[in-house]
Amino acid sequence: MVRVTSVLQIGSRHLSSHVSSKLVLASASPRRVELLTQIGITPAAIAPADIDETPLKDESPRRLALRLAEEKAKAVADGHDGAYVLAADTVVACGQRALGKPEDAAEARKFLGMLSGRRHRVYGGICVIAPDGTLRSRVVETQVIFRSLNEGDIRRYLASDEWQGKAGAYGIQGLAAVFIRQISGSYSNVVGLSLYDTDALLRGLGYFPEAG
Ligand SMILES: Cc1cn([C@H]2C[C@H](O)[C@@H](COP(=O)(O)OP(=O)(O)OP(=O)(O)O)O2)c(=O)[nH]c1=O
Numbered sequence: 001m002v003r004v005t006s007v008l009q010i011g012s013r014h015l016s017s018h019v020s021s022k023l024v025l026a027s028a029s030p031r032r033v034e035l036l037t038q039i040g041i042t043p044a045a046i047a048p049a050d051i052d053e054t055p056l057k058d059e060s061p062r063r064l065a066l067r068l069a070e071e072k073a074k075a076v077a078d079g080h081d082g083a084y085v086l087a088a089d090t091v092v093a094c095g096q097r098a099l100g101k102p103e104d105a106a107e108a109r110k111f112l113g114m115l116s117g118r119r120h121r122v123y124g125g126i127c128v129i130a131p132d133g134t135l136r137s138r139v140v141e142t143q144v145i146f147r148s149l150n151e152g153d154i155r156r157y158l159a160s161d162e163w164q165g166k167a168g169a170y171g172i173q174g175l176a177a178v179f180i181r182q183i184s185g186s187y188s189n190v191v192g193l194s195l196y197d198t199d200a201l202l203r204g205l206g207y208f209p210e211a212g
Helices: 030-038 061-077 105-115 151-160 175-179 187-191 195-204
Strands: 004-009 023-025 084-094 097-099 119-129 134-146 180-184
Touching: 023 030, 030 187, 030 195, 061 084, 061 097, 061 119, 061 134, 084 105, 084 195, 097 105, 105 151, 119 187, 119 195, 134 187, 134 195, 151 175, 175 180, 187 195
Parallel strands: 023 084
Antiparallel strands: 004 134, 084 097, 084 119, 119 134, 134 180
């Protein structure tokens, strides 16, 4: 597993000397809210970012996950002075091919066929912007190996609708758990937000959830 953290200062936020425990989650993902709740963080607000998630030409899946997490955080930080803003992006990579959320069942079927019997990587980009404008981000990588899927497996899974709205067309936390032969790295990263890395980024920027 590789973790690289980058730090930069973005200019437009008001400087704030007091410690804030207000966190805005820049995400529409119900999984991310649940994961944060698991570690005792209740977002003060949920403000999904509406950005274009199309990959750039020749952009690697890793860079895509990082860029999208940063763009989501920046898009939401502007309207939320005085708060920590947290954003994330999950990309499933089959070789150099980035598998985002499938458009329809036909694309989901194609993705599941590509993942069947193979090892793939899940890249989770995480970005936090502090009240003083400091931006920190990193990408977390988890390796996942699927068992071979037959036609019946894929048909039943598509009928469950669990593929919808999920990168790579599967949710490790649901029925697709039985497809997972091996996982190496962070499990919560695959679900949508590495809790270890989120906690590390937030603590590094002085965020602590309110006690009690
Ligand atoms: C691989 C995998 C992905 N996912 C989900 C996590 C993310 O919600 C989604 C990937 O899409 P994202 O674009 O990362 O997130 P999102 O569109 O759901 O929400 P937002 O952009 O507003 O933050 O796939 C699972 O729930 N389980 C899994 O096993």
